[in-house]
Amino acid sequence: MKIGILALQxxxxxxxxxxxxxxxxxxxxxxxxxxxxxxIAGLILPGGESTTMLKLLDRFDMIDPLHxxxxxxxxxxxxxxxxxxxxxxxxxxxxxxxxxxxxxERNSYGRQLESFSVPLAGNSEVAFIRAPRIIRVGPDVxxxxxxxxxxVWVSEGLHMATxxxxxxxxxxxxxxHREFVQRCEKAMSLSQKSR
Ligand code: GLN
Numbered sequence: 001m002k003i004g005i006l007a008l009q010x011x012x013x014x015x016x017x018x019x020x021x022x023x024x025x026x027x028x029x030x031x032x033x034x035x036x037x038x039x040i041a042g043l044i045l046p047g048g049e050s051t052t053m054l055k056l057l058d059r060f061d062m063i064d065p066l067h068x069x070x071x072x073x074x075x076x077x078x079x080x081x082x083x084x085x086x087x088x089x090x091x092x093x094x095x096x097x098x099x100x101x102x103x104x105e106r107n108s109y110g111r112q113l114e115s116f117s118v119p120l121a122g123n124s125e126v127a128f129i130r131a132p133r134i135i136r137v138g139p140d141v142x143x144x145x146x147x148x149x150x151x152v153w154v155s156e157g158l159h160m161a162t163x164x165x166x167x168x169x170x171x172x173x174x175x176x177h178r179e180f181v182q183r184c185e186k187a188m189s190l191s192q193k194s195r
Contacts, residue, residue, distance in 0.1 A: 045080075
């Protein structure tokens, strides 16, 4: 099975070891043709800078293909990726894709210098780096992890989002990478059955 990572900008490379340790192949995606490929079972939208990613997705005509992908296969958005997946974005406002019914406030835990790491979701440390805060959760969203009273790992339907970065943790694969790979395997076997 192959998992894609959107590789236009951001923290792409650190995912490779986790995904390989979870036993899957990885493809770095930079074109809409790659997004449309039947070989890719799931997609990671990495952390980075959501405004820049949005501009690049638009420039390379990848937004419609991304929506088509989301209607069929799992996507995991991390930090900036979770901002792209949200329904509504504030501070400042920005276009987003509504793949998960949550609203987020950007840079809500402070600036770069206030970034921090904590043990979470079975990993010894995950990093919050200029992370967004999930400020509203829709009725069909499952909150899988909270931190200080805020949802920080949510899922809905095929998709999941974390406001923190697990790819920098020493355990490989991280519990999150393992769970995402399982999600992709499940989605793939269901879609094969329905064919
Ligand atoms: N602050 C960034 C944004 O608003 C996200 C930071 C991250 O992905 N680590 O896009």
